[in-house]
Amino acid sequence: MANLSLQHIDKIYDNNVQAVFDFNLEVQDGEFIVLVGPSGCGKSTTLRMVAGLEDISKGRLLLDGKDITQMPPKDRDMAMVFQNYALYGHMTIYENMAFSLTLRKEDPNVIHKKVLAAAEILGLTPQLNKKPGQLSGGQRQRVAMGRSIVRNPKVFLFDEPLSNLDAKLRSSTRREVLLLHKRLNATMLYVTHDQTEALTLADRIVCMSMGRVQQVGTPLELYDTPANLFVASFIGLPPMNFFDVHVDSDALVHPAFRLPIDGQMRQTLEHYFGKQITLGVRPENISEGGDIPIDVSANENLGMNTLVHGHIGQGADAVKVSAKLRGWCDYKAGDAVKVKFDRLHFFNKETTNAIR
């Protein structure tokens, strides 16, 4: 059992800079929560507060109902995996993994069993006699995870653990983290700025910006129904395209296109007739065959899809657009492609919140 509750947590540094504003989150036992956001959004600070490495300025942190806000890190029964692995270079992998238990003066035979079990889970058994310097980045990160596993903590904390790995290793290690979670069914808090990691790993994602929580939800909720412009632009690769449009009685009007308003859309936008709103369209929701012209500036073939970059509109009204078109296309700079929008998202221009 490890239910974690973060209640109205603020982080204010000594120089009065506030890094985290009123953070609230209920983490259920066995849940995999990913904190995602751009650099400096307060996600690592939040994780460090949970670990006890940073003081909580305001608010309460509860673990299984017990207030641990002021508890020292060593007593919290949490294990943290760092981006830079934090392994001891002069110790073997076995010694690194056993170290925390050795410090606790556990029975060496028990330590041995735990280390072998963790190494088996992570596929590190053949590496146990090696030193960290002899391992690849992915293997080192697995050792760091193994060091956490042997402690059998209530909560696992990961601070951008895959950031130091190359793309291929990152992908395979990501899968290992996912398998590890399924195998241990432990409560995990994972910080990343990589939305792919967030979408693939999380049971729920906490999207943060400027120290504030923007949206908490399942990966599909964040992708499909973003709460505001920030979440819409942050989740999804390439990011969502945005257009300022005027809501007429029968159409959304942009200098370069008109989109007729149908029944469902009319209901959604009933309070916005005669006003400007922001229209969002994901690149993958753009397809060939409509009447909206994109002036192509670059064409990237990805195999199954082609990423077309260009702009819609002319002069001051021109808006940069990325479209993920199906199949292999060979457009050249200067070509005009007629497209249509398959799915639309609407945002209030003033509040930036989604219109639903």
Place this chain on the structure above:
Amino acid sequence: MANSGEEQAIRRDRLRFTKNKSAANCAILAIVFDVLYFISIYKSDAGSWYYSLLIGMSVVYNLIFMLVAFLVSEGSKNYLVQYSYVIAVVGILQFVRIGILPARAHAAVLETAEGMVPVMGDAQFARVAFYLAASGICCLASAFLGVTKCRQLAEAEKAAAMTVSNSEITS
């Protein structure tokens, strides 16, 4: 009984991932006692009795002993059994050394203004003999631990290899 058997097996299996620190530490302790021995013997002020080929050889042997014992400590740490045999021989030689320089110095007398004075008194002889004997015992202990743990490690590796091959067969 089953539990203690399992514990024994785990203890043995641990050797696969840990250094043989006890054997290595015994070898280092042997060096420490040897140093105490030669500090104790070379500080003697007994006229020119010590100025001989024997003391020169003693100095050279002490240097060799320290080098060998240090190398053995490193070798034993990594379960290299041949180093254990070397330290066993060196350990026996430490006992033999008691009968060479200390015994001769203990038996010799020096003529001074005050009369005949022993080169090495009983107390000093007992001390240096103890240091050499302690050094020798440490060497033999290192050798014993080295050989024993190397055998245990070999058994553990055999057992681990059998476990791997069994699991391969099962899978």
